[in-house]
Amino acid sequence: MSGLSWKKKISLALEDGTVLRGMSAGVSGTVTGEFVFNTAMSGYEEVLTDPSYAGQIVTMTSPMIGNTGITREDAESTGVHLSGFVAREIVALPSNHRSRLSLPDYFQERGVVAASGIDTRLLTLRLRDRGVLRGILTTEEHDPVALRKAANEILPISEVDLVGRVASRERMTLFPEGPSSLRVVLIDYGAKASIARFLLGLGIGVTVVPPRTTARQILDDSPDGVILSNGPGDPASLDSEVETIRGLVGRLPLFGICLGHQLLARAVGARTFKLPFGHHGINHPVLDLRDGRVLITSQNHNYAVDPRSLPAGAIRTFESLYDHSLEGLWFREARIYSVQFHPESAPGPHDARSVFSSFHSILLGEDP
Numbered sequence: 001m002s003g004l005s006w007k008k009k010i011s012l013a014l015e016d017g018t019v020l021r022g023m024s025a026g027v028s029g030t031v032t033g034e035f036v037f038n039t040a041m042s043g044y045e046e047v048l049t050d051p052s053y054a055g056q057i058v059t060m061t062s063p064m065i066g067n068t069g070i071t072r073e074d075a076e077s078t079g080v081h082l083s084g085f086v087a088r089e090i091v092a093l094p095s096n097h098r099s100r101l102s103l104p105d106y107f108q109e110r111g112v113v114a115a116s117g118i119d120t121r122l123l124t125l126r127l128r129d130r131g132v133l134r135g136i137l138t139t140e141e142h143d144p145v146a147l148r149k150a151a152n153e154i155l156p157i158s159e160v161d162l163v164g165r166v167a168s169r170e171r172m173t174l175f176p177e178g179p180s181s182l183r184v185v186l187i188d189y190g191a192k193a194s195i196a197r198f199l200l201g202l203g204i205g206v207t208v209v210p211p212r213t214t215a216r217q218i219l220d221d222s223p224d225g226v227i228l229s230n231g232p233g234d235p236a237s238l239d240s241e242v243e244t245i246r247g248l249v250g251r252l253p254l255f256g257i258c259l260g261h262q263l264l265a266r267a268v269g270a271r272t273f274k275l276p277f278g279h280h281g282i283n284h285p286v287l288d289l290r291d292g293r294v295l296i297t298s299q300n301h302n303y304a305v306d307p308r309s310l311p312a313g314a315i316r317t318f319e320s321l322y323d324h325s326l327e328g329l330w331f332r333e334a335r336i337y338s339v340q341f342h343p344e345s346a347p348g349p350h351d352a353r354s355v356f357s358s359f360h361s362i363l364l365g366e367d368p
C-alpha cells in the first residue's frame with residue numbers, strides 16, 4: 001500500500017451533470033474520457049492492459065476489485081491504456097499465490113488515476129439508461145459547477161487518434177516453437193498479446209505490422225493470411241486503415257477480431273454504428289446462426305456493424321443474444337472471416353477459442 005493515500009478525495013463528473021465522490025486508489029491527477037462499464041467478475045489485469053480501452057474510463061460493476069493482485073503474467077500488453085479506472089471497492093491486500101503486486105501499487109507504478117468507493121451501481125444505471133457518456137475523474141477539482149463544465153468540454157472519442165497512440169510502430173516476426181508451414185501478417189491496431197499467443201500455439205508464425213503498412217507491402221510479404229486486430233476508438237473514423245484492407249480483400253484470407261471485424265465490414269461497403277452502452281464483459285452469449293450452438297464470450301466494444309448495410313455474399317455467422325446485434329461474418333468467395341467478440345478469451349470463458357481453428361481451416365483452403 002506504499003505511496004497510497006486513502007484519504008485523498010476523488011471526484012467524478014459526467015456530461016449529463018452527474019457528480020459522484022470517492023477515494024483515490026491511484027495517482028493524483030485529472031483524466032477525461034468516455035465512461036463505460038464492464039461486468040466481468042475477474043480479469044481486471046487483462047482489462048487494464050487491453051489497448052482497446054484507450055480513451056475510456058472503465059467502471060467495474062463487480063463490487064470488489066483487486067483481491068487477486070497483479071500477476072504480470074496476465075497482461076495483454078506492456079502498459080495500461082485506459083484513461084481511468086473506477087470500482088466500488090479497490091482492495092489493497094491481495095490473496096493469490098500468483099500475485100506480485102497489489103492493485104494500488106500497480107496504479108502507482110503505471111501512473112493510473114483510479115477511484116474506489118464510488119457508487120458504481122448508480123453510475124452503471126446512468127450509463128445503461130443514457131448511453132455512453134463523456135466524463136472526468138479528478139483528485140484536483142471538486143467544485144460541481146467546474147466539474148460539469150469540464151465534462152462537457154471533452155472531445156468525442158471519434159475525434160482522437162487512439163490507434164496512433166497504442167498501435168505498434170515496428171514490424172516484428174514471431175516464430176512458433178515447433179515446425180510451422182503457415183505464417184500470417186497481424187495488422188496491429190492495439191492488439192491484445194493473446195491473439196499472437198494463440199496463433200503461435202496453433203503452429204502459425206506471426207508477422208506483426210503497424211497499421212500504416214500498405215496493402216502492397218503486405219502482399220509483397222506473401223503471407224498465408226492477414227489478421228486485423230482489436231483496437232480502440234470509432235471504426236468510422238479510420239478511413240486509411242479501411243483503404244489498406246480494401247487492397248487486400250479477395251487477394252488472401254482475412255480474419256478480423258473486434259475492431260478488425262468492424263474495419264473489414266467497412267472495407268466491403270458496410271456501415272458501423274455506436275451501440276447505446278456497448279458490450280464489455282465476459283458473460284456475453286452469442287448464437288452461432290449456422291448450427292444453433294450458444295457460446296459464452298468475452299466482449300469489449302461500443303460499435304457494431306449494421307447488418308442492413310451488408311453487401312451480397314455476406315453470411316451472418318454469430319448474433320448477440322442480448323441485443324441481437326451482429327457478432328460475426330463470413331464471405332465464402334473472398335475468404336473473409338470475422339468476429340465482434342474475443343476468441344482469445346483473455347479474460348473470459350473459452351467457448352469461442354474454436355474460432356481460431358475455423359481461421360486455421362480457412363488458411364488451409366477449407367470452410368470454417
Ligand SMILES: NC(=O)CC[C@H](N)C(=O)O
Nearest residue numbers: 230231258259301302303
Ligand atoms: N475491442 C475492440 O477491438 C473494440 C473495437 C472498437 N474500438 C469498439 O469499441 O467497438
